[in-house]
Amino acid sequence: MTAPFTPSEIWYLISKIPKGSVVTYGQLAEMAGARGYARVVGNILTQLPAGTDLPWHRVINGKGQISFPDGSSRYRLQKQRLEQEGVIISSGKINLKAHQWHGE
């Protein structure tokens, strides 16, 4: 854990993402003051407990896509949760310009 931020900092940021909005892994890293650490943010999400209350589904990659194998159960769960919040997903892609959250 040599990263310039701790898991709890990332968890906090994620808890602040408004319903119906999304942010990218790289964005979270930047918000935590560490450009280039997108991958590490992903590593942290992997450690999340199964029934966590954090809205982890609002975190997607920079291409505007869900970072799970298309069709996998986790992919379907994330997609379903996002659509339920009003996020439009067409052709597996999300319009970042329209849904991306830019901080508080």
Added chain:
DNA sequence: ATCATGACGGCTG
């Protein structure tokens, strides 16, 4: 110390 792997991202043809 080296190698592979991952919920990433940017550049390029």
Added chain:
DNA sequence: TCAGCCGCCATGA
């Protein structure tokens, strides 16, 4: 637009 390729950082074998 899209697939490749490469760079990036942490973690575990």
